[in-house]
Amino acid sequence: MAADELTPGISRRNFLKGAGGAAAVTGLANRAVEASEAGEASVASGADGPLRGTLEIVLRINGHERPVQVEPRTTLLRALRERLDPALTGTKEVCNGGSCGACTVLLDGEVACACSVLAIDARGREITTVEGLVEKGEGLSPVQAALLEHDGVMCGFCTPGFTISLGALLDARPDAPEAAITEALAGNLCRCGTQPAVLAAARELSSGGAKSDQGGGR
Amino acid sequence: MTGSGADVDHSWPAVFERRLIGKRVPRVDGPAKLTGKAVYTQDVRLPRMAWGRLVPAPVAGGKVRVDLAPALAIEGVLGGIVLGETVRYLGQPVAALAAENSDLLEDGLAAVVVEVVEEGWALTREQSLAPDAPRVGRRGNRSGERTRGDGAAARRALAECAATIEGTWQMPIQHHLCLETHSAVVDYSGGESATVYLSTQGTYGSSFEAAEELGLKAAEVRLVCEHMGGGFGSKFDLGIEGLAACRLAKQLKRPVRVANSRRDEFLFAGNRSGSRQQIRLGANKGGHLRALVAEVERFGGIGRGSHPGLPYIYEVRESAVTSSSVHTSTDSSRAMRAPGHPQASFAMEGAVDLVAIELGLDPLLLRKRNLESEVYHRQLDRVAELIGWEQHAHRTSPASPAAGERSSGIGFAVSTWGGGGRPGARAEVRIERDGTVSVASASQDLGTGTRTHMAVVVAEALGLRVEDVSVHIGDSRLPRSVTSGGSVTSACLAPAVQDAASQARAEFLKHLGRVLDAPVGLLRLEDRRLLGPADWELPQLPAAGLDWGQACALLGSTGLSAQGEFQRELASSGVHGAQAARVEVDTGTGRVAIKEFACVQDCGLVLNRLAVESQIRGAIVQALSHGMLEERVVDGGLGLVLSADLMNYKAAVCAQVPEIHVELDQDQGRGVVGVGEPPVIPGVAAIANAIHNACGARLFETPFTPDRVLRALSAATGKDGGR
Known part of the structure; x- marks a missing residue:
């Protein structure tokens, strides 16, 4: 709109x-x-x-x-x-x-x-x-923790926007499939190129998404 | 206590001893960035801070007279400066204004009157080179013309080649698109000292420029860049934003923030120069490149633009290359991540591919025949394996899909870069009596993970966890460091940190040995403990050792500090890389989907594998965005930039980003190199080659939009006499 x-x-x-x-x-x-x-x-x-x-x-x-x-x-x-x-x-x-x-x-x-x-x-x-x-509980939310682990943060200027968008998607659709993930993040721009790591974090968080070996993790 | 340490062993730990170096370590500033607590220059808020912005010229060339009075008459508009009368490029800042807040600032900016006496300008190459074109470059509209090689010999060699190809490769101007626009906050209200917050790649160096602009002693100006939202080569110095903020602060005697709008960024914050490369390339029957005749034009606006020269990477026996800058009335290009290299790669790799197709040879084979380094050979073989080249159906000639069919293609390209370290960076490591450990240097973290690798190196040396080390950077008062450009930050800084950490460890053990009456050589730091030899009873050291806090409590009240500096043997230089792209072309619509990327990148000693992989993936995302989407569009008739916002200048989002396989190709025994630049070079070329492989359409101009793909397809079909 x-x-x-x-x-x-x-x-x-x-x-x-x-x-x-x-x-x-x-x-x-x-x-x-x-x-x-x-x-x-x-x-x-x-x-x-x-x-x-x-x-x-x-x-x-x-x-x-x-x-x-x-x-x-x-x-x-x-x-x-x-x-x-x-x-x-x-x-x-x-x-x-x-x-x-x-x-x-x-x-x-x-x-x-x-x-x-x-x-x-x-x-x-x-x-x-x-x-x-993070205000309600101490520590990072699951979305924040997954982005950290997969290194979906580089310069960090886009990160708050991605964090909110991804969190809102997973709140509404905990099992969001790949297409829903890319659609929900279609309005978020990142110039450092964290997209592969953000997608890896999103896939891991979403029980419906495919697992990926991308973007690190241990 | 201060480390002296001339005889301290500061070499990198052996590979098998590394607990942290080379492992995947989440970045230490990640939580601050993820929770919104990280303070960028644009987030700095000071009491009485005024909000400022620059005023871009509405014309591409001429004289202007700026009248600030109508703006200054608005309540809440505080002051302004005029920056000049002669406009040499569209959007050149001609004034700056400051107001109580951003809404009032916009009122003020709208009220500034810029009277224009328009003079000649040229926005496009054609306008610039027209016989009656106005002069827009200082040394003419074409400058820096030079020829390398013997033209007659190269043309003779070309005539003798078994296969020759020709083409004209063109790339428009690309923007850096830093998400944090160029910005400065100058905390100066008169007096002898100031603090300047700047979104910069050069924390240390920029402080001197700020001092000069403010008319203060260098030692009295502190420059701060705690976090910065992207630079990519466009934020080396104080900049016009910093200059304006300094002048406005002096005028208003209060803190002033100047931050570019997004439109400003597209007009005057620099760019990657465009290029036009006319190439004739020939090879013998065996696919050895024998002759190259080329003409290279750089489009850097009023600046020179960048190009590393042809032939690029590949060896050609005889070549003659003429190059020049063609100037237009647009802002000067700036360094942008491997300046000039993606341009050269796009043309050279395309030409090499065309030669392979002409000869009916596997492009991978032809590449290896013309690359001497074995490193390239093994890397090309490995990316071919990762992308599935052996199973691919069309290796020696492109596929010829039926009209409307979707077709898959694979393309290759390689990269190289120098990088490496040089003297200049220093670091200090401190251990306090309360157990806290810190490392400090006046560096900056561009999002590359500088903070994290500093903590990794110190924690490794002292037997600590990464989170036990606090890192202080982004402050010019800390030990000096280098400007981040040319992929040198890690290779300059990490050796200095390793030197400081090694000295701190040696000094700490020496002190503890004295206090505990233990032989220093038998003490070690491990697992956050001070340990003695397992089978020895030391009178004051329990068998289980001392924990970190207990050991530090034995320090004097001022703790311990050690200064380190660049150590040449801890850095290396020179890296190779190979990339492969797999695309799917919809021959009905001309749409190209990037399905997969593979990259094998050599990068010396890896400090933090997670960050290095991210940086490589990030470079590939930037390259595919460059190749598929990005273009500054100008209207030469109206004198406008049409792509000065994010609705009209597109960059890649998640939906366009494929699986990217990254493998680090490590030579044992190398020092730190730095890998910011090289992986951004080959992506565009690899995509173009993959599109050709998929459907026979050769794209000579970026971005690879559906209309261009369809045109190239119909050209290919026409040449083949229909398929």
Whole structure:
């Protein structure tokens, strides 16, 4: 789904350019006002220009309520990485256009590119970032442990996104076959070339997948 | 206490004694990277940090006047600098801006006015070489022209050959595509000292550039690169990002972060140069290469581009090669993983393959006839075995599948690289009284596993586990190290670490011998214990020895430290490799699926088998991505780069990655070499040769998209008079 279709009639692309039509501005103004009812807001809305100013919203991230100052246009990615204090920088910005998967997070258990979701639209939803995968228990999750063992981590910049995507797949389909694995990871880019090791880890984790001798292991 | 150690034995342990070196060791920074705790330059957050970015020129050539005033009028936009008036390439940074946060920064960037007086530019080879083309290169649009060899002799030799082939091989510009874009955070608010965070391949060297830019003493500038998100040759120095961050910090007297957008990366963060190689190659009946006449053009934008020269790897008796750079109004190429080599490999291996087909010879055989080194012979035989060449149906001529059929093919190519170490890297190993052990050097880990092999070497020497050793790198204040380029990091650094660890071990044992009144020669470190001889009673050393903590507690309060430096006999240089690809071509749609890769790579002493195998597999993934998908596309008419985002510049994902068999071909007794570069070289050529083997279509231009495959197929069919 394109980012532009997140809410009918509202174009994130146009909005971010500050060139949105009247419908877009009105739609967003409604959501900003709605947001302000829950918290502090100082958003100036006008029918002829983009919204300006910040508002405080509360996001539920990795099981914690976290207040954060954002503009209506601030993406969830930037809210996490740049506006939260302390920031959560495990989620990476690589393309800022929904094409690389490095900013993959879970929204109510579903994968989403945090660069393509507005922070104000993430209110009331359960946001899970890579930092949240270990918070409940100590140590690495099974996905993280398998990626480590198979060396599916090199420079590591894509790793949080892969970890989230693979974890979400295996939560939904513990016996995911090969085709489901490659489809689930089709949106995650890696430049170092960890793909063979990530696939080996995925196959090992998925009881339905074929075993492989690739990517190390002992 | 400091190690002196002139007489210390620092040789690598014998193969049978190695507990950790050469084994599969998961990387020590893996957990931090997997849990999001690893801090990259882009993750650095400082109080009052301003958010900055560069402003790319919207034109490929001309004069610009930058007006920052409309941007600076926006509340929250803090400051800006203008970088120049003359634009020599599309997207050249002409200004930089800083704001309170990234949203306001985008408002500011949108408000910057760049007035343009357009002058001539050329984005394509054809535009650059047109008779009336504007001058876009400093020394003309074609520069660095030179000829090697005797043209007349080579042409005569060619005329006498039993088989000659010709072709023009072309590769477009490829991007590094580091996932962490080039970025810097400069923590300077005035005063005498600064800390600079930089995504860099040269932690130590870049600190001096930063000091110069800030006008501070070198000793007062600390450069930090704890983790970095890929470099591949594009991050050797401070860069325009670092320069802009320094200047903005000086202007604003507060910390400034400058990070490129993804589009910026595609415009001005460097690239692998394109190439055009016109080749005529001939051989005698026995398949010995006798003559090569070639013309090589490098496309490095305003830069020179790279090419290692022809003939590449294979021996040809008589050759004459003209080479030059053809300049366009695009950013300069930079080093990229084996600069110029995949280009040369694509053309040379393709030409060699065509000669084999022309002569009806097994391409494996023809290769061996023209490669002197026995290492290549055994490696080629082994990859052939791994890929199933003997069972393959079409070895001496390509398959000719019926229209619409799917057909399988196998192709080969080889690689070489120098690598090796050189003086310059240092390391310090410390043992503290509380039992902690650390190793430090101002190196960086590009994702290659530097941190891990440092821990492996120290743990091996001291009888510890890998996790007992903490590794400190990525800080210019640590003992100096080398810039990571040319596959030299491991071969420079590991010997220095081994030297330091050996000295620390010797010093530690000497001290313990003194304290315990035991003969030093009989003490050893094993299994996290200090042990004496099994059948000896030492008054102060129990039969079971002392555990690591007890032994360290006998140190003085300042512990022990040892400095090591590069030791030539612990490194080697020069590696060979061979690769084979198996593809399936759908002759109906022109789609190529890479089914399998095999690689036999020689790489000297292996420090961490897991990381070495990953690096080789990673190189092959990059090569297949290069061959199948990657291309900078420009519109010469409109003066635009059309592929400046990840929707239009594709790179391989899991679905395109096949089984990759990797075997390490080790010569006993060699030192560390480094293997970053060589395995990225032969992949593209191996795929092209496999496609030809599958269906008779010769691909002379990357990427191997379905339309190109179909065109090549119809050309092949036409030549054969239909199949």
